[in-house]
Amino acid sequence: xxxxxxxxxxxxxxxxxxxxxxxxxxxxxxxxxxxxxxxxxxxxxxxxxxxxxxxxxxxxxxxxxxxxxxxxxxxxxxxxxxxxxxxxxxxxxxxxxxxxxxxxxxxxxxxxxx
Amino acid sequence: xxxxxxxxxxxxxxxxxxxxxxxxxxxxxxxxxxxxxxxxxxxxxxxxxxxxxxxxxxxxxxxxxxxxxxxxxxxxxxxxxxxxxxxxxxxxxxxxxxxxxxxxxxxxx
Numbered sequence: 001x002x003x004x005x006x007x008x009x010x011x012x013x014x015x016x017x018x019x020x021x022x023x024x025x026x027x028x029x030x031x032x033x034x035x036x037x038x039x040x041x042x043x044x045x046x047x048x049x050x051x052x053x054x055x056x057x058x059x060x061x062x063x064x065x066x067x068x069x070x071x072x073x074x075x076x077x078x079x080x081x082x083x084x085x086x087x088x089x090x091x092x093x094x095x096x097x098x099x100x101x102x103x104x105x106x107x108x109x110x111x112x113x114x
Numbered sequence: 115x116x117x118x119x120x121x122x123x124x125x126x127x128x129x130x131x132x133x134x135x136x137x138x139x140x141x142x143x144x145x146x147x148x149x150x151x152x153x154x155x156x157x158x159x160x161x162x163x164x165x166x167x168x169x170x171x172x173x174x175x176x177x178x179x180x181x182x183x184x185x186x187x188x189x190x191x192x193x194x195x196x197x198x199x200x201x202x203x204x205x206x207x208x209x210x211x212x213x214x215x216x217x218x219x220x221x222x223x
Contacts, residue, residue, distance in 0.1 A: 033211075040201070040216070040218070041215075041216070042203050042213035042214060042215055042216050043158065043203075043213055045210065045211065056210075090157065090158070099143075099145060099146060099207065100145050100146030100165060100207055101146075101207070102148065102160060102163065103148075103160075103207075103211060104160075105150075105157040105158050105159070106157060107156065107157045108157055110155075
């Protein structure tokens with residue numbers, strides 16, 4: 001298996017809902033990432049996990065809560081989101097978190113907050 | 115670090131012509147420079163990358179050049195085809211991945 005998968009593909013949620021995004025890879029990668037991408041903009045890094053430990057949180061609001069239950073899975077728990085949080089949420093993984101290591105992206109979850 | 119400038123933001127070329135996209139960066143410690151292609155509604159896909167120990171790398175119609183002294187690197191696409199139409203992002207992979215602002219390339223048949 002040489003790809004990163006994400007579910008769901010699309011998600012519509014209200015501002016009071018709680019939902020989760022899921023990401024999975026079976027390439028043995030030990031670094032996993034969450035990015036947020038608005039239309040016509042580059043991906044913006046949100047969180048980095050290295051060996052299942054959170055190593056970077058790029059000042060993301062607490063309504064986004066990441067979780068890495070094991071080396072293959074990465075979740076992003078969502079609660080009390082705002083309409084401006086609507087975006088494409090991309091998961092990525094790399095062999096390790098190190099300088100010069102290629103990142104592989106999942107297909108993304110298109111999130112709409114109403 | 116975080117400053118990766120990418121130009122142009124939009125680019126239209128006739129099919130068969132070449133396209134060139136340029137990026138500049140500020141972190142002297144950066145040593146990995148990937149280029150991603152993102153088609154509408156799809157994931158970014160790595161198309162070519164270069165490390166700081168080489169000045170140029172080529173893969174069929176795609177090439178990347180790196181000038182570490184001037185801190186800039188460029189993507190060159192020759193013999194462009196309509197399927198090359200997409201948004202292209204450069205990135206600087208030092209301690210973090212920082213993406214350029216993107217170039218929307220349109221290849222006109």
